[in-house]
Amino acid sequence: MQVSIGAVRIRVTGIVQGVGFRPFVWRLAHELGLKGWVRNDAAGVEIHAEGSNTEGLIVRLKAEAPPLARVDRVSAHAAEIEDTDDFTIRDSGGGKISTAIGHDTAPCPACLAELFDPKSRRWRHGFITCTHCGPRYTVTRRLPYDRPQTSLAPFPLCPDCQREYTDPSDRRFHAETTCCPNCGPRLALLDAAGGPLPGDPIRATLALLQAGQIVAIKGLGGFHLACDARNAAAVATLRERKQREEKPFAVMLPDGATCTRYAKVGAGETALLQSPERPVVLFPKQPATDVLLPGIAPGLAEIGLMLPVTPIQFLLFHEAPTMALVMTSANPHGEPLVIDNDEARQRLHDIADAYLLHDRDIVVRCDDSVRRGTGFVRRARGYVPRAIKLPSAGPSVLAVGGWFKNTVCVTRGDEAFVSQHIGDLDNAAAYGFFEESIVHLLHILDVEPEIVAHDLHPDFHSTRFAAAFAAERGIPAIGVQHHHAHIGAVCAEHGVIGPVLGLALDGVGLGTDGSAWGGELLRVEGRAFERLGHLTPLALPGGDVAAREPWRMAAAALHALGRGGEMVARFADEPAARTVATMLERGLNSPQTSSAGRLFDAAAGLLNVKHRASFEGQAAMLLEGLAARHGPVAPMKDGWRIENGVLDLRPLLARMCEADESRHAAALFHATFAAALVAWVAEAARQSGIQTIAAAGGCLLNQILSGALQQGLVQQGLRLLLPRELPPNDGGLSLGQAWVAGVSQNQPEIPGWSTIEHFRARARFFGASTE
Numbered sequence: 001m002q003v004s005i006g007a008v009r010i011r012v013t014g015i016v017q018g019v020g021f022r023p024f025v026w027r028l029a030h031e032l033g034l035k036g037w038v039r040n041d042a043a044g045v046e047i048h049a050e051g052s053n054t055e056g057l058i059v060r061l062k063a064e065a066p067p068l069a070r071v072d073r074v075s076a077h078a079a080e081i082e083d084t085d086d087f088t089i090r091d092s093g094g095g096k097i098s099t100a101i102g103h104d105t106a107p108c109p110a111c112l113a114e115l116f117d118p119k120s121r122r123w124r125h126g127f128i129t130c131t132h133c134g135p136r137y138t139v140t141r142r143l144p145y146d147r148p149q150t151s152l153a154p155f156p157l158c159p160d161c162q163r164e165y166t167d168p169s170d171r172r173f174h175a176e177t178t179c180c181p182n183c184g185p186r187l188a189l190l191d192a193a194g195g196p197l198p199g200d201p202i203r204a205t206l207a208l209l210q211a212g213q214i215v216a217i218k219g220l221g222g223f224h225l226a227c228d229a230r231n232a233a234a235v236a237t238l239r240e241r242k243q244r245e246e247k248p249f250a251v252m253l254p255d256g257a258t259c260t261r262y263a264k265v266g267a268g269e270t271a272l273l274q275s276p277e278r279p280v281v282l283f284p285k286q287p288a289t290d291v292l293l294p295g296i297a298p299g300l301a302e303i304g305l306m307l308p309v310t311p312i313q314f315l316l317f318h319e320a321p322t323m324a325l326v327m328t329s330a331n332p333h334g335e336p337l338v339i340d341n342d343e344a345r346q347r348l349h350d351i352a353d354a355y356l357l358h359d360r361d362i363v364v365r366c367d368d369s370v371r372r373g374t375g376f377v378r379r380a381r382g383y384v385p386r387a388i389k390l391p392s393a394g395p396s397v398l399a400v401g402g403w404f405k406n407t408v409c410v411t412r413g414d415e416a417f418v419s420q421h422i423g424d425l426d427n428a429a430a431y432g433f434f435e436e437s438i439v440h441l442l443h444i445l446d447v448e449p450e451i452v453a454h455d456l457h458p459d460f461h462s463t464r465f466a467a468a469f470a471a472e473r474g475i476p477a478i479g480v481q482h483h484h485a486h487i488g489a490v491c492a493e494h495g496v497i498g499p500v501l502g503l504a505l506d507g508v509g510l511g512t513d514g515s516a517w518g519g520e521l522l523r524v525e526g527r528a529f530e531r532l533g534h535l536t537p538l539a540l541p542g543g544d545v546a547a548r549e550p551w552r553m554a555a556a557a558l559h560a561l562g563r564g565g566e567m568v569a570r571f572a573d574e575p576a577a578r579t580v581a582t583m584l585e586r587g588l589n590s591p592q593t594s595s596a597g598r599l600f601d602a603a604a605g606l607l608n609v610k611h612r613a614s615f616e617g618q619a620a621m622l623l624e625g626l627a628a629r630h631g632p633v634a635p636m637k638d639g640w641r642i643e644n645g646v647l648d649l650r651p652l653l654a655r656m657c658e659a660d661e662s663r664h665a666a667a668l669f670h671a672t673f674a675a676a677l678v679a680w681v682a683e684a685a686r687q688s689g690i691q692t693i694a695a696a697g698g699c700l701l702n703q704i705l706s707g708a709l710q711q712g713l714v715q716q717g718l719r720l721l722l723p724r725e726l727p728p729n730d731g732g733l734s735l736g737q738a739w740v741a742g743v744s745q746n747q748p749e750i751p752g753w754s755t756i757e758h759f760r761a762r763a764r765f766f767g768a769s770t771e
Contacts, residue, residue, distance in 0.1 A: 014072035017145035020131030041093035105276035108133035158183035185360035221366025222337035223330035248297035277382030301625035336433035387415035399737035409734035453741035482509025488736030506697030507597035518595025533645030537592035554605025626666035635675035678712030698729035
């Protein structure tokens with residue numbers, strides 16, 4: 001970038017607010033002998049520089065940016081000389097917002113050193129932060145990112161903090177969340193009735209935890225429910241009170257070295273654990289894990305571990321460095337995460353024995369992120385609201401996701417902003433969180449959507465919201481088929497415009513023919529897609545209840561194999577066995593589904609792994625755990641058939657019926673299913689000439705399946721694209737909806753195809769339509 005010597009006006013965009021960018025610019029300018037000013041505004045950071053080395057400033061802005069900054073673009077043009085005497089930081093400007101807020105991070109090494117230094121004035125201060133670390137997204141109400149716009153506004157700076165805040169050489173220069181024990185928030189420990197408990201809140205909390213009590217602890221994006229993870233009675237009590245019978249808990253440990261006692265941790269995974277974002281990371285268990293941490297992740301091959309992320313959590317572990325704590329989201333009955341102090345005492349009174357809280361408001365609910373390897377299981381705290389770059393700019397789209405694991409997405413230019421994990425939209429509180437998230441995201445990005453995108457299912461709360469939102473504003477509402485959106489999310493993330501083969505493997509999504517899809521092979525190109533094939537359908541005896549009772553899917557498999565007569569005897573312990581046999585025989589309340597998720601359930605039911613699931617995906621997770629404990633096996637050579645694009649796995653299911661050892665059978669199921677998928681996709685690639693494969697759907701969270709699939713397709717000379725910036729499950733659905741709806745504005749209509757015809761479905765159809 002060449003500019004003339006003299007004065008230049010520089011624009012820097014990206015994540016450049018709340019990350020120490022202005023003091024960084026100030027230091028560079030003084031080092032280079034430049035005069036002028038720098039300020040935040042709605043578009044990012046604006047710089048006016050005068051002197052002979054402005055070119056050096058421009059180069060170093062991106063090359064040496066602060067660790068939490070993300071510089072997307074630096075542009076410069078000649079400006080009039082203002083003849084300033086120094087280089088200063090000016091007050092923020094206004095304008096149309098086109099920048100973004102940074103994400104929340106754990107304390108930096110410098111802050112941690114102060115936290116544990118008795119000579120520091122911030123010794124044991126539970127809210128220590130600076131420009132390089134601490135809360136951002138969860139405390140910010142609006143942009144530009146300045147203290148009055150955050151939940152630190154009620155805490156005026158004391159003289160010492162004000163001095164640091166106005167000293168450009170200090171790392172807390174314009175650190176909007178900075179504070180100290182004299183001027184910052186206060187910790188308090190309350191008993192179950194809401195009365196204050198005496199003594200130091202940290203040490204008193206630790207004593208309660210060591211005594212087997214359950215404490216609600218206020219974090220960055222909401223409350224956690226904590227107990228001693230090594231205390232089987234405390235864990236069982238938490239399960240009973242939270243009504244969380246078997247779903248795994250995350251465990252917080254003091255450091256990466258301690259994690260190796262409970263999990264098999266690789267070098268790259270240690271870096272992920274210790275990253276500033278501090279997600280929960282899933283690891284294979286050590287042989288003794290279930291003995292050391294009883295009841296944490298029963299029957300599963302993996303355990304979720306995390307390291308401290310807030311100063312309060314660091315203080316707890318500093319007092320008890322060998323402790324292991326359950327840290328589970330304080331979201332009773334599947335409702336949204338608790339964030340308010342009064343709300344905590346009201347909603348958690350039947351669960352918590354005490355409350356460790358403070359008086360700094362949480363502005364945005366944001367659950368812990370969960371990662372496995374390089375991918376996401378849940379994307380939230382630490383990663384939201386990072387933008388995902390799109391292949392091209394388009395109209396602003398609001399995409400409202402689906403029913404399960406809901407997220408929403410807003411596009412602005414060539415960026416997509418996917419919200420934090422919202423959860424299943426199955427209760428009024430979740431609806432409120434969903435709508436609250438939309439309002440906040442639109443407000444903070446200053447976006448007025450031109451299009452609303454939604455799932456095709458008419459009964460989803462998100463679909464009804466989209467229709468009402470669009471009608472109020474007179475903008476189009478575009479329905480996007482569920483699996484088209486899954487593949488669209490992968491295309492958006494990887495910047496793919498041209499045709500791909502899409503492999504969508506999940507639990508369920510409404511197809512354009514009105515049936516339940518879930519094991520789909522698609523040809524996708526922008527808004528157009530073709531259903532090339534699907535898994536052989538199985539019946540869903542009882543409809544949605546079959547997804548919660550894997551024995552019913554096993555019964556459906558027996559029926560599909562012509563072995564319905566075995567059903568009642570095989571499931572004699574199930575009171576509804578005879579009724580289900582009759583339903584299948586007569587085709588009553590037994591809709592067909594091509595779901596890959598239900599195929600896993602059928603195998604789990606046939607192997608007696610799990611007859612009734614206590615949480616979504618449990619049967620498949622247990623099946624994966626059995627396969628992992630057994631180890632790799634060769635696939636069945638005759639375990640599948642492919643005819644007219646339909647992948648028939650009934651030979652594999654027949655083998656499951658005869659299995660007498662569940663671990664080997666589980667390993668065989670995974671190996672054969674993966675081999676069948678590779679053969680199916682490879683055949684479609686040969687016929688279509690398309691060599692790029694995009695795969696998504698909740699079943700891709702299965703490491704054995706996704707690993708074998710990747711290895712097999714690469715061996716076939718094919719390029720496989722997997723989700724990396726978002727989960728493969730429905731947490732990524734909103735991005736795919738936004739991408740399909742956005743690109744649809746740049747693709748012409750095909751003559752003779754109306755939007756209603758698209759939904760009626762024929763052999764070839766479009767998955768997006770304007771309602």
